Amino acid sequence: MNSEKHDLLDTHMLRHYEKELEEISSLLHEDIAQKMYALFNHLQYVQQYIDDRQDRTRNEEMIKLTKCTIEDLRFISQDVLPFCHKGINGAIEAFLMNYSKKNGVSVQIHSYGEKKRLPQIVEVFSYRILKDMLNNLADLFTVSDLEVTCFWEEIVQIRINYTIELQSKNQHEQFLDHILEYKEKMELVKGTINLERIDEHHSQLTLSIQNER
DSSP, rough: OOOHHHHHHHHHHHHHHHHHHHHHHIIIIIIIIIHHHHHHHHHHHHHHHHOHHHHHHHHHHHHHHHHHHOOOOOHHHHHHHHTTTTHHHHHHHHHHHHHHHHTTEEEEEEEESOOOOOOOHHHHHHHHHHHHHHHHHHSSSSSEEEEEEEOOSSSEEEEEEEEEOOHHHHHHHHHHHHHHHHHHHHHHTTEEEEEEEOOOOOOOOEEEOOOOO
């Protein structure tokens, strides 16, 4: 199979995969979560008519559990296909908010230029790679600050400045190995990744994506 046919097959498979994810995301958010929300409302309604103290306590626990389940379903739905409606920029902002809460990281987000939807395959690759990189960063290092700047021009750039505590050389080499893998993936959509180590605590990652429709 020549390179052009192989690329076409990869694109077709990815779009089919994303369509399946879109259906799963919609099922979680529009169907299952809505049914759970109806149950949540019913439990709240029933609560006011329960006289027995023990039954009220049990029902209150069910209300709390149902509410948590609804929040989990919506989070999973967003994580399955985060840019279905709001584009890669909205998906990045939502991910960074959750990333900040989960890892206790101070996150600043800046954006310049007119935000536009990128081709679906490019959004898929770029978002997944960005997400994997930042998760690997948190797994290997103690990250204290994260500054993400998006430049929406002919070449879209996502620039990540991060601050870490002093770590072992081995951990940094592990991260560099991951970066090499991500570089190869980004090349599939004509994108690049550059890692600049400013000093032992500060580094800058830049994803560059050709803004073509």
